[in-house]
Amino acid sequence: MIGDIDARGSVRKVLVLGGGSAGLLAGLTLKRMVPGLEVELVRSSEIGVIGVGEGTTALFPAHLFGELGIPKERFYREAEPTWKQGIRFLWGERGDYFYDFGFQYDAKFPGMERAAGYFCDEDCDDLNETCAMMRRGKVFLTGPLGRPLIRGEYAFHIENAKLVGCLESLAREAGVELAEDLLEGVETGENGVARLHFASGAVREADFYVDASGFRAELIGKALGEGFKSFEGGLFCDRAVVGGWERTDEPLQAYTVAETMDSGWCWKIEHEHYINRGYVYSSPFVSDDEALEEFLRCNPRVSSEPRVVRYRSGRRERSWVGNVVAIGNASGFVEPLEATALAQIIYASKWLSLMLREGGDERGRERYNDLMGKAWDEIRDFLAYHYKFNTLRDTAFWRHCREETSLGDFAGLYEMYREVGPGPELVTALPFHPNIYGIEGYLAHLVGMRVPYRVRGEVRAGDREMFERGRRRVRARVAAAVDSVEALAAIRSEGWRF
Ligand SMILES: Cc1cc2nc3c(=O)[nH]c(=O)nc-3n(C[C@H](O)[C@H](O)[C@H](O)COP(=O)(O)OP(=O)(O)OC[C@H]3O[C@@H](n4cnc5c(N)ncnc54)[C@H](O)[C@@H]3O)c2cc1C
Incomplete structure (x- = not known):
């Protein structure tokens, strides 16, 4: 956790509008990282929260337990x-591969000259322990006493209502003042927002405002009119039908499933007592009724009333305008295929805290907008890779994706991959450094989907044998791994210490 450093600039009081996961994470992070700030959060239970957004990336536990110092037991x-070690893609020509938070295709087993990705034409399983565990329904390696080793790059599945409830109590205890009220009017001024008028009659004023009002974007969009950069030209899905059922005897898997559907894809998120499914689809290609019919056909156990969520893929031109920063869905949203929204909220909250600690001046604002813009655009392009090369189904939607998806700023990376395959020189084709996914993220999908490349080159004698030997060692190491049910029992047992 970062120590007791106060904001140096003129920002003393911050008002956060919105109490979904974005507003709460932003408020909590600001209060912890800039303790001298006065932080008030106002939200309306009449409007409520979006209620989706249940898969995290590995950044989430690292931020909560590391930077913010939240006790693990409590959380x-x-x-x-429940734990999420990665995503199982039922996707591409291969039809089934895993993507975790570590390295597979860009890594080498000891002694190998070439990266493992070169040897994955037939089989891409067991390239590292995490993926080998996911394949076998396991979640963690065990230590000498047979206890799970809960460490490394893991993420979570969390029911949205439980996450929001927990973040509320953490934020309150950290000193964030929480208020219930409905925003009715915004007075703007030279510097952005001057004051906010609420249904209770209260008028609230602050030096700085965080717009975490979700897709309504009350401050950045409605009040300040900041432009929206749409990604609809490259990412074609715009709705999801969401539903689920109470778990009975299904194994509790430590991964999200992303399964190809006729006009989009379907997630499966594993909670301890509940299985959550959502079909993300493209409304120009399928009606809501048809999508619902396909969703229920694939998920006959759905027992909750399915609901349709509409969204627009894209981002604000600038997330920080005057004295307003938009965080969460108010800032942008790039469909949930890689569960990136909570990670973006964390990046945004951290960068904002750091900028405010430095005074929150014009230079900081420009840096912030540049960083956030690049991050959103990279996620857009990363998702584009998923759509462009998925050959699993031959429907109008998928044909359109293959033909029309633009790889944006990351097109050069594919051009080079097409020539050289999973080689180290790919790093030179990255448009900027550091980027979010490195080379590994792109290779996971290119090799995972068996996207062809031209030059195979000589493979040094012995490399394949070392590759197979490495995979055998991985399998041996995961033999004693535990599954999620065993790991949950362990952390709830008496005497357990994180
Ligand atoms: C289909 C779908 C699936 C998703 N899956 C994932 C996922 O797996 N992983 C992930 O990280 N993200 C996912 N997301 C994104 C997810 O929505 C966000 O991560 C997250 O929930 C942030 O929401 P939010 O706080 O920005 O907005 P919301 O939850 O909508 O919160 C908005 C807040 O603003 C308040 N508010 C709005 N207007 C007013 C007003 N006028 N007055 C007072 N208060 C107001 C509301 O009451 C509420 O408290 C998904 C999104 C969609 C659409």
Whole structure:
């Protein structure tokens, strides 16, 4: 956790509009990282929260437990997360591969000259321990006493209502003042927002405002009119039908499933007592009724009333305008295929805290907007890779994706891959450094989907044998791994220490 450093600039009081996961994470992070700030958060239970957004990336536990110093015991008790080690893609020509938070295709087993990705034409399983565990329904390696080793790059599945409830109590305890009220009017001024008028009659004023009002974008969009950069030209899905059922005897898997559907894809998120499914689809290609019919056909156990969520893929031209920063869905949204929204909220909250600690001046604002813009655009392009090369189904939607998806700023990376395959020189084709996914993220999908490349080159004698030997060692190491049910029992047992 970062120590007691106060904001140096003129920002003393911040008002956060919105109490979904974005507003709460932003408020909590600001209060922890800039303790001298006065932070008030106002939200309306009449409007409520979006209620989706249940898969995290590995950044989430690292931020909560590392930077913010939230006690693990407390978080596990209140938010009741299950572990997510990655995503299982039922996708591409291969039809089934795993993507985790570590390295597979860009890595080498000891002694190998070439990266493992070169040897994955037939089989891409067991390239590292995490993926080998996911394949076998396991979640963590065990230590000498047979206890799970809960460490490394793991993420969570968390029910949205439980996450919001837990973040509320953490934020309150950290000193964030929480208020219930409905925003009715915004007075703007030279510097952006001057004051906010609420249904209760209260008028609230602050030096700085965080717009975390979700897709309504009350401050950045409605009041300040900041432009929206649409990604609809490259990412074609715009709706999701969401539903689920109470778990009975299904194994509790430590991964999200992303499964190809006729006009989009379907997630499966594993909570301890509930299985959540959502079909993300493209409304020009399928009606809501047809999507619902396909969703229920694939998920006959759905027992909750399915609901349709509409969204627009894209981002604000600038997330920080005057004295307003938009965080969460108010800032942008790039469909949930890689569960990136909570990670973006964390990046945004951290960068904002750092900029405010430095005074929150014009230079900081420009840096912030540049960083956030690049991050959103990279996620757009990363998702584009998923759509462009998925050959699993031959429907109008998928043909359109293959033909029309633009790879944006990351097109050069594919051009080079097409020539050289999973080689180290790919790093020179990255448009900027550092980027979010490195080379590994792109290779996971290119090799995972068996996207062809031209030059195979000589493979040094012995490399394949070392590759197979490495995979055998991986399999041996995961033989004693535990599954999620065993790991949950362990952390709830008497005497357990994180
Ligand atoms: C289909 C779908 C699936 C998703 N899956 C994932 C996922 O797996 N992983 C992930 O990280 N993200 C996912 N997301 C994104 C997810 O929505 C966000 O991560 C997250 O929930 C942030 O929401 P938010 O706080 O910005 O907005 P919301 O939850 O909508 O919160 C908005 C807040 O603003 C308040 N508010 C709005 N207007 C007013 C007003 N006038 N007055 C007072 N208060 C107001 C509301 O009451 C509420 O408290 C998904 C999104 C969609 C659409």
